[in-house]
Every structure is written in structure tokens, then in C-alpha cells.
Amino acid sequence: MAVTFYVARHGETIFNVMNRVQGWCDTPLTEAGEAAAVELGLRLANRDFVAGYSSDAGRARTTLEIAWNARLAARGEPIDEDPPLHADPRLREWCYGELEGEDRQIMQDALARCFGEVLPRSEHNVRLPEIADYFAAIDPTGRAENFAAIEARLRSFFDDVGAKTEARGGGNLLVVTHAFTVRTLVYLFDRARVNEPEKIGNASFTELSWDNGEVTLGRIGVPPTRR
Numbered sequence: 001m002a003v004t005f006y007v008a009r010h011g012e013t014i015f016n017v018m019n020r021v022q023g024w025c026d027t028p029l030t031e032a033g034e035a036a037a038v039e040l041g042l043r044l045a046n047r048d049f050v051a052g053y054s055s056d057a058g059r060a061r062t063t064l065e066i067a068w069n070a071r072l073a074a075r076g077e078p079i080d081e082d083p084p085l086h087a088d089p090r091l092r093e094w095c096y097g098e099l100e101g102e103d104r105q106i107m108q109d110a111l112a113r114c115f116g117e118v119l120p121r122s123e124h125n126v127r128l129p130e131i132a133d134y135f136a137a138i139d140p141t142g143r144a145e146n147f148a149a150i151e152a153r154l155r156s157f158f159d160d161v162g163a164k165t166e167a168r169g170g171g172n173l174l175v176v177t178h179a180f181t182v183r184t185l186v187y188l189f190d191r192a193r194v195n196e197p198e199k200i201g202n203a204s205f206t207e208l209s210w211d212n213g214e215v216t217l218g219r220i221g222v223p224p225t226r227r
Contacts, residue, residue, distance in 0.1 A: 001166055001169050001170025001171070002166070002170050002209055002210070002211040003161075003162050003165045003166050003170050003171065003172075003173065003209070003210040003211070004171075004172045004173070004207060004208070004209050004210075004218075005158070005162075005172075005173050005175050005207070005208040005209075005210065006044060006047070006049075006172060006173065006174050006175065006205045006206075006207060007175045007176075007177060007182055007185065007205060007206045007207075007208055008040055008063070008067070008174070008175065008176045008177070008203060008204065008205040008206075008224075009176075009177065009178060009179050009182055009200050009201065009202055009203060009204055009205075010029070010033070010037075010054075010057070010059040010060045010062075010063040010176055010177070010178060010202065010203070011029045011030075011032070011033030011034060011035075011036040011037040011040075011059070011062075011063045011066075011202050011203045012029065012030050012032050012033035012036060012202045012203075013026075013027045013028065013029055013030060013033055013059050014027040014028060014030060015027040015101070016030075016033075016202065017030060019103065019104045019105075020101055020102065020103060020104060021096050021099045021100055021101060021102050021103075021104055021106070021107050022093070022100075022101075023092075023093045023094050023095045023096040023099075023100055023178075023180075024057070024092060024093065024095045024096075024100060024143070025100040025101050026057045026058050026059055027059065028058065028059065028062070029059055029062055029063065033059075033063070033202060033203070034062075034066055036202055036203035036224050037062070037063040037066035037067045037070070037203055037224075038066055038067070038070040039070075039203065039224040039225045040063070040067040040070075040203045040205065040224040041066065041067035041068060041069065041070025041071035041072075041073075041074065042070055042071070042074050042224075043205075043222075043224050043225065043226070044067070044071055044174065044205070045070075045071045045074035045075055047172050048171065048172060049068075049071070049171070049172045049173060049174050050084070050165065050168070050171035050172065050173065051084040051085070051086065051165070051173055051174075052064050052068050052083070052084065052085040052086070052173065052174040052175070052176070053085070053086050053087075053088055053091065053157075053161065053173060053174070053175045053176070054085070054086075054087055054088070054091060054175065054176040054177065055087065055088065055089065055090075055091035055092045055093065055176070055177050055178065055181075056087040056088065056089045056091075056092065057092065057093070057178070060087075060091070060176045060177060060178065061085075061087055061176075063176045063203065064085055064174065064176040065083075065085065067174065067176070067203075068080075068083060068085060068174065088157060088161075089153075090153040090154065090156055090157035091154075091157060091175065091176075091177040091178075091181065092153075092177075092178070092181070093177070093178035093179070093180055093181055094132060094135075094144075094145060094150060094178075094180045094181070094184075095143050095144050095145050096135055096139075096144055097135060097136075097139030097140075097141045097142070097143045097144030098139050098140055098141050098144075099135070099139075099144075110134075110135070110138070111124065111131065111134075114130065114131065114134040115127075115130075121198055121199065122195045122198050125183060125187070125194045125195050125198065126187075126191075126194055126195070128147065128180075128183065128184060128187050128194075129147035132144075132145065132146055132147035132150055133146045133147055136149075150184060151184070151188060154181065154184060154185060154188070155188070158208070158210060158215065159213065161173065162210035162213075163213075165210075166210070166211075166212070179199075179200045182200045182206055182221075183200055185206070185208065185217075186206070186217060186220055189208070189215045189216075189217050190217040193217065193220060196220050196221070197220065197221045199221075200221050201221060201223060203223075203224040204221045204222055204223050204224060205221075205222050205224070206218075206219065206220045206221060206222070207219050207220075207222075
């Protein structure tokens with residue numbers, strides 16, 4: 001049986017508003033972020049889910065919990081006392097090492113040094129391996145991951161959870177992760193669409209189907225509210 005992952009970015013956070021780099025560091029959702037998580041749950045209320053997964057970052061876990069409960073409420077179902085929600089570090093955002101928590105302009109300056117010029121977001125999106133490897137090379141803390149490490153943990157998660165869910169009869173899974181993580185998935189599984197859309201919005205979701213190890217991308221970056 002096929003498995004469909006609805007892979008969402010977390011809601012807006014304090015560091016998002018402050019325009020600071022947020023990878024493995026964490027800040028809480030804003031009120032707008034919590035509201036967007038509710039909207040995400042309402043947008044997916046007409047779908048059945050067998051489980052939910054998030055990274056182990058608080059912003060992702062909170063988004064998943066809010067969206068899950070909002071979906072149940074919209075369906076008139078009781079809130080689970082022990083919901084099938086799981087935190088998995090393989091779904092973490094990229095780690096930016098020494099850049100964590102810094103103003104995003106410092107990251108942009110680093111990217112300009114990496115490529116020798118200022119490039120648009122669309123160009124960054126198609127050169128993700130170069131970016132990750134550069135951040136890992138210049139990070140004095142040794143925490144920043146190269147692209148191979150990021151790819152390995154993401155493929156491990158989807159292969160592992162996809163196979164286990166398929167063995168149980170398949171179904172839909174709600175996954176909450178991070179912007180660069182979602183972008184990496186698009187790069188890995190449908191590179192021609194890596195700029196569709198150019199920016200992954202807060203609480204948007206991307207559809208990823210897993211069928212006996214074969215991965216297919218559906219819609220990418222769908223906003224939590226209908227437009």
C-alpha cells in the first residue's frame with residue numbers, strides 16, 4: 001500500500017520575525033505561527049492520517065501538535081490522550097554551526113563569499129550541495145553538516161518510516177520539518193522543480209508519495225489556507 005507524506009514547514013517563529021539564522025537552534029512560535037498551524041490542520045481535515053512526525057525542534061513539535069488537534073476538532077473527533085506523534089532528529093533543519101542565531105545578513109555575506117558574488121535565491125536553490133559543503137568547511141565548531149550527511153539522514157527517515165507504514169497497510173503521514181529540509185527533499189526527488197515555489201512558506205505543505213521505495217513529489221509549498 002502506498003504511503004503519502006504531507007511534509008509541512010513549521011509555523012512562524014520569533015527568529016523568523018527577527019530575521020535570524022535558525023537551524024538547530026530554536027525559538028517558539030509567534031501568535032501568527034500558532035494560528036498558521038491551526039490553519040494547516042484545518043486545510044488537511046478532510047484527510048485521514050495514521051501518524052504524525054516532526055523534527056525534535058520545539059517549533060516543529062508544537063506546529064505538529066497544534067495542527068493535529070485542529071484537524072481532529074474540525075472533524076468533530078476527540079483529542080487524542082496519547083496521539084501517534086513522534087519526534088525524529090533525522091527531520092532537523094540544516095545545522096549552520098557558528099552562524100546559528102546570527103542576523104541573516106551574515107549568512108548572505110557568507111554565501112556571497114562562497115560564490116564570489118551575490119546570487120538570487122533561485123540560484124541558491126539549485127546549488128544546495130555547494131552551500132551545505134561550504135558552511136561545513138568554514139564552521140569552526142564542526143557542527144555544520146555537509147550535504148552528504150543531510151541527504152543520508154533524510155533518506156534514512158523516509159525509507160524507514162515509509163517501509164514500516166507500508167507494512168502496516170499504508171496511509172497518510174503528517175510530517176513537520178523546516179524550510180531548507182523541504183527544499184532539500186525537492187532537490188533530491190524532483191530537481192527540475194526545486195524553485196517551485198522559490199520560497200517555502202511557514203506552515204505550507206508538500207506532498208511526497210512513497211511506494212515500495214519509489215518516491216514521487218506532488219504539490220510543493222501548498223499554503224495552509226486556500227487562496
